[in-house]
Amino acid sequence: MQKMKAITLVLLLCGSSALGQNLMSFEMDAGAALPMHRNVSEVFNVGLNINLGFAFNVMQEKLYVKPYGGVNWYFKEIEDVNSVTEHMRTWKAGVETRYYYIKKEKWKLAPCLNINYNWSTNYYSSSSYNPFSNQTTNSTSDSYLEGTGISIALGLRVDIDNVYIKVDYEYFSPDVKVHQAILDEAASQGITVDPNPSLNLSSLNLTLGYILPIGKK
Amino acid sequence: MRRPLLLSALTMVACFSCGDPDTSMIGQLLIAPAVNPEVGILIEVNNLNVTMTDETTVLGTGNGYVFETNNDFQTFQIGGPYSNDLTNIALMTDDVIVSYAIAYGSYGNPLTIARTPNKGGSWQEELFPPIGDGMGSYETLKIQFTSANEGFLLAINSSYSTPSNAVVFKVNFDQVEAEEVGRITGFVPAEMKFLDANVGYMLLHSYLLNNNLQNTFISKTENGGVTWSTPTVVSPTTRLLLWEVIGATQVMIYEANSSLTYLSTNSGSSWTQVSDDIHMTDATFLDTATGYSISLNGTILKTINGGATWNEVGFIVPPNYLNDFDKIHFYNESTGIVHGNNSLYRTNDGGKTWKILIFPFEYVTGP
Numbered sequence: 062m063q064k065m066k067a068i069t070l071v072l073l074l075c076g077s078s079a080l081g082q083n084l085m086s087f088e089m090d091a092g093a094a095l096p097m098h099r100n101v102s103e104v105f106n107v108g109l110n111i112n113l114g115f116a117f118n119v120m121q122e123k124l125y126v127k128p129y130g131g132v133n134w135y136f137k138e139i140e141d142v143n144s145v146t147e148h149m150r151t152w153k154a155g156v157e158t159r160y161y162y163i164k165k166e167k168w169k170l171a172p173c174l175n176i177n178y179n180w181s182t183n184y185y186s187s188s189s190y191n192p193f194s195n196q197t198t199n200s201t202s203d204s205y206l207e208g209t210g211i212s213i214a215l216g217l218r219v220d221i222d223n224v225y226i227k228v229d230y231e232y233f234s235p236d237v238k239v240h241q242a243i244l245d246e247a248a249s250q251g252i253t254v255d256p257n258p259s260l261n262l263s264s265l266n267l268t269l270g271y272i273l274p275i276g277k278k
Numbered sequence: 279m280r281r282p283l284l285l286s287a288l289t290m291v292a293c294f295s296c297g298d299p300d301t302s303m304i305g306q307l308l309i310a311p312a313v314n315p316e317v318g319i320l321i322e323v324n325n326l327n328v329t330m331t332d333e334t335t336v337l338g339t340g341n342g343y344v345f346e347t348n349n350d351f352q353t354f355q356i357g358g359p360y361s362n363d364l365t366n367i368a369l370m371t372d373d374v375i376v377s378y379a380i381a382y383g384s385y386g387n388p389l390t391i392a393r394t395p396n397k398g399g400s401w402q403e404e405l406f407p408p409i410g411d412g413m414g415s416y417e418t419l420k421i422q423f424t425s426a427n428e429g430f431l432l433a434i435n436s437s438y439s440t441p442s443n444a445v446v447f448k449v450n451f452d453q454v455e456a457e458e459v460g461r462i463t464g465f466v467p468a469e470m471k472f473l474d475a476n477v478g479y480m481l482l483h484s485y486l487l488n489n490n491l492q493n494t495f496i497s498k499t500e501n502g503g504v505t506w507s508t509p510t511v512v513s514p515t516t517r518l519l520l521w522e523v524i525g526a527t528q529v530m531i532y533e534a535n536s537s538l539t540y541l542s543t544n545s546g547s548s549w550t551q552v553s554d555d556i557h558m559t560d561a562t563f564l565d566t567a568t569g570y571s572i573s574l575n576g577t578i579l580k581t582i583n584g585g586a587t588w589n590e591v592g593f594i595v596p597p598n599y600l601n602d603f604d605k606i607h608f609y610n611e612s613t614g615i616v617h618g619n620n621s622l623y624r625t626n627d628g629g630k631t632w633k634i635l636i637f638p639f640e641y642v643t644g645p
Contacts, residue, residue, distance in 0.1 A: 100306045105297040139299040149303055183303040206303055243304060249597045251312040251639030258307055 084118035090270025094133045098261035108135035110266045127157040143187045153177040168221045175214035182207050208237030223272045234261045312634050314351045318642040321620040328617050330609040344375055344398030351635050357398020374426040393451055404454045409433060409447055424475050427451050430503055432470040441485055442466045446503040460503045471523045476502050479523050482509050494518040496546040510546050525566040530585045534559045534574050541585050556588055560606045570608050572616055576601040578629040591629040
C-alpha cells in the first residue's frame with residue numbers, strides 16, 4: 062500500500078511539473094547484465110537485461126523520474142537433449158531518477174539512481190519434440206531458489222537524440238528460500254544446506270535504449 | 279536504423295548468455311557435511327555402544343576403538359583399536375571399559391576379558407580359566423560389571439540328557455577369577471541385569487511341551503546371584519527378549535513387533551499389559567517414574583509414571599529412511615542419544631529434535 066502511495070506521489074509530481082514543460086516519454090532499453098559476484102558469475106557468463114518505463118520531466122528537462130519494470134535474465138543450456146536450460150530470472154519494478162548535468166548539442170550525460178523491488182527465481186526448462194505428432198512440449202521445473210528484495214543501482218547514461226546508452230552497477234543480495242526437495246535430497250546424502258542463504262546477484266548492466274517522446278514541449 | 283541496432287544487441291546478448299554447463303545456482307549454496315567424515319573409523323562394523331557421561335560428553339566404543347567427544351564429534355578422541363578379536367565391549371564405569379570374548383561352543387574354552395582404564399589407550403588382558411564344572415557345555419551369554427573390578431557372568435549350561443540351566447558366576451578381574459555363585463535349573467537364560475552388587479533379575483525361557491521356548495519367565499536375586507526366586511511366568515505363549523529393570527521392584531518386558539509390553543511393580547509377582555501400538559525397541563529410565571523409549575518407526579516416547587503410559591515426544595527420520603535403532607539413553611530430561619544401524623543421534627530438547635552425529639554416508643564410509 063505504501064509503495065502504491067509513493068508511486069502515485071511521484072506521478073503527481075511529474076504531472077504538475079510537466080504542465081510547464083509538457084514532456085513525457087516512453088523508454089525501452091535492452092542489453093547485457095554481467096554478474097559481479099561469483100554466486101552468479103561462476104554459473105552464467107552474461108545475462109539479458111530489459112527495461113521498460115515512462116520517464117517524466119520533473120525539472121526543466123534536467124531531472125527525470127522514470128517508473129519502470131524490467132528483468133535480469135540469465136540462462137544457459139546445460140543439455141543438448143531436450144534443450145534443458147537453467148534460468149536465473151529477476152523481475153524488477155522500481156524508479157529511476159536521473160539528472161542531466163552535461164548537455165551538448167547532440168548529446169547529454171546524466172548520472173542515474175535506480176531503486177527496485179525484485180522477485181528472483183532459479184528454475185529449469187526443457188523442450189522436447191515429438192516427431193510423430195510434430196509437436197514440441199515445453200516444461201519448467203519448480204523454483205529451486207526464490208528470493209525477493211530491494212536493489213540499488215548507480216550508473217551513467219548518455220543520450221544521443223532518441224537513443225541512449227546506460228551503464229550501471231546494481232547491488233542486489235537477497236535472502237533466498239531453497240526448495241524443500243533440494244534440502245531433502247542434500248540431507249539424504251548427509252549434506253546440510255542453509256535453507257535461507259544470502260546470494261549476491263549484483264550485476265553490471267550495459268544497455269542500449271530508445272526514447273519515444275509522447276508529450277510535446 | 280536504430281531498431282535493427284536494438285535487435286542486434288538483443289540477439290548478441292541472447293547468444294552470449296551462457297556458462298559452464300557443469301555449474302548451477304544450486305551449486306553456489308553453502309553446504310557442510312552433516313557429520314564429521316572422520317567418524318567412519320568407528321563404524322566399520324555395526325557394533326556402536328554409546329553412553330553419555332555428562333550433559334555434553336558422549337563416550338562409547340565402535341569398531342574396536344574407544345571414543346569420546348564433548349562437541350558432537352566436531353572433534354573426538356579415540357583410543358585403540360584393541361587388537362584382539364573380542365566380541366563384546368561394554369562400559370564398566372564412566373572411565374573404565376571392559377571388553378570380553380564370549381567362549382562359544384563347549385567343553386572348557388577359556389574366557390578372555392580385557393579392561394582399559396584410560397579409554398582405550400592401553401588394555402589389560404586376562405585369560406580366565408574355563409568356566410563351569412565340566413558337566414555339559416557352558417556358553418557365556420553376558421557379562422555385567424557393577425564396579426571397575428567385579429561383575430556377574432551369565433552362562434547357559436546345557437547337555438543332551440538334561441534341560442538347560444542358567445548359571446551365574448561372579449567375576450573378579452584383578453584375581454582373574456570367575457566363580458559360580460548360583461544357578462536356576464531347568465530354564466534357558468536370555469538376559470541378566472543387576473541394579474547393584476546384590477539386586478538383579480534374570481529373563482528366562484522354558485522348554486514347555488509343544489511350546490518351543492515361546493514363553494517368558496523372570497527371576498530375582500537379592501543376594502548377589504546366590505539364590506534366585508522361583509521363576510514366575512510373564513507370558514506363557516510369547517518369547518519376549520527386550521526388558522528394562524526400572525527399579526528394585528519395577529520391571530518392564532516388551533517385544534517390538536507384536537507391541538506387547540508387560541509391567542510389574544512387585545518384582546515380577548504379577549504383570550499388567552501396557553497399551554498397544556508402542557512397538558518399542560529399547561527403553562531407558564532416569565528414575566522409577568521418568569523414562570524414554572524408541573519404537574520401530576523411530577518415534578520417541580516418554581513416560582512419567584514408570585512405563586504405565588507413554589506419550590510421543592518426537593521422532594527420528596534417518597536419511598536412508600531405514601529405522602533400525604536398538605538403543606536409547608538419556609542423561610537427563612533434555613539430553614539423550616539414540617543409536618543403531620551404524621548411526622548415532624543426539625537430542626538437546628528432550629527428544630523433540632535430533633541431530634545426526636554418526637551415520638554411514640558415502641563420504642564417511644567411502645564408496
